[in-house]
Amino acid sequence: MSSALKWMPLVAALALAGCAREGYFDDRETDYADAKLSKPLVLPETRNQQRFGNRMAVPESAGSFASVDSDFRLSPPRALGVGSSMKPGSVARRQAGDTRWLVVGAEPAAVWGQMEGFIRQQGLSIQRQEPSQGLLVTNAGDISLQPGLHAGISEVRCERNGTTQGDCLQALERYFESTTAVSSASSLVVQRPAEQRVRPLLEKENGQWLLKLPFSIQRVYAELNHQLEADFIVEGERQLLETSPQRHDFLIDYMVMSERDRNMLEIIISPDVRQMSQTLRLDLEATGPNSSVLTVSNESEREFSESDAHEVLERVADLLR
Numbered sequence: 001m002s003s004a005l006k007w008m009p010l011v012a013a014l015a016l017a018g019c020a021r022e023g024y025f026d027d028r029e030t031d032y033a034d035a036k037l038s039k040p041l042v043l044p045e046t047r048n049q050q051r052f053g054n055r056m057a058v059p060e061s062a063g064s065f066a067s068v069d070s071d072f073r074l075s076p077p078r079a080l081g082v083g084s085s086m087k088p089g090s091v092a093r094r095q096a097g098d099t100r101w102l103v104v105g106a107e108p109a110a111v112w113g114q115m116e117g118f119i120r121q122q123g124l125s126i127q128r129q130e131p132s133q134g135l136l137v138t139n140a141g142d143i144s145l146q147p148g149l150h151a152g153i154s155e156v157r158c159e160r161n162g163t164t165q166g167d168c169l170q171a172l173e174r175y176f177e178s179t180t181a182v183s184s185a186s187s188l189v190v191q192r193p194a195e196q197r198v199r200p201l202l203e204k205e206n207g208q209w210l211l212k213l214p215f216s217i218q219r220v221y222a223e224l225n226h227q228l229e230a231d232f233i234v235e236g237e238r239q240l241l242e243t244s245p246q247r248h249d250f251l252i253d254y255m256v257m258s259e260r261d262r263n264m265l266e267i268i269i270s271p272d273v274r275q276m277s278q279t280l281r282l283d284l285e286a287t288g289p290n291s292s293v294l295t296v297s298n299e300s301e302r303e304f305s306e307s308d309a310h311e312v313l314e315r316v317a318d319l320l321r
Helices: 008-017 108-122 166-178 217-231 264-268 306-319
Strands: 065-068 071-074 091-096 099-104 126-130 135-138 141-147 154-160 201-205 208-213 238-244 249-254 278-288 291-298
Touching: 091 166, 091 217, 099 166, 108 135, 108 141, 108 154, 108 166, 141 166, 154 166, 201 306, 208 306, 217 238, 217 249, 217 278, 217 291, 217 306, 278 306, 291 306
Parallel strands: none
Antiparallel strands: 065 071, 091 099, 099 154, 126 135, 135 141, 141 154, 201 208, 208 291, 238 249, 249 278, 278 291
16 A cells, blocks of 8 residues: 555545534634623823823834735744844944944933043043044044944944954943943934834845845844844754854754644645754845845755745844844
8 A cells, every 4th residue: 555545544534624513614604793892902001191192002013015926925923032132221242253342222322422421431532523423533542333233222333443442342341331321411413213224125136035234244244143143042943053254154944934834734745744944044245335135045955935035034134123
């Protein structure tokens, strides 16, 4: 007896089990008659009354609709915990090659005031300041500030002639950590309004999905490496396997939604009798001084569709939004 015929009794049983009590499908035509009204939603008293009143605010969608052939596909829900894990006022380090910088959990306008306080504490003299560029030139080097890859995050660098000054960066890190509250007294505008922030853009060109990033390749690689190490830690579902600072790529293990959503019948009649992830490579390339693009390619023998590629890049985009 062939392997396919051996499964026929079980397949038939599964098919019959799906029949409803009144035929193949449950007739829910009159279910509304038994429906009961629930209590109206009540917004918390702690809300901003002036801004929201009695209306529930709908958060902005971080994803996008994708057209795959003739159908539209909604991006998978943003997973809890992805994206920036910075707490307000916290400080962390990032590194790309020999370049190092600080990531601060505060808006640049607030961090600017702290930078000025640091310079006074260190007894340095300001030779030139350019608030619109986020630059303070001192007699010991340049301290620069720019918006981070995520909203509400800032990046601070200590450099001289383009080279990271380790002592300055360490002292600045200690200063930020010792500050109990982020000052917001500075009125200097060093960041574009939130609504004008340029975000990662997922587009399809020549049959391939591309994640276009309005940041330099060094910044994207350092942040993505950090986020993947924190989020891609679920064995069999998503894992970071390898990183390459020289090639700016990542090898990951990922189970796509089409595989996760396979039902028992699909698994039984498929050559693969269990849900499996596959090995993928994320390639990051520079497209300009402050722009880069990320693509995904299949490193395994399993099928990898255009919609699968869109799903993976959308998930990665959430880590950078």
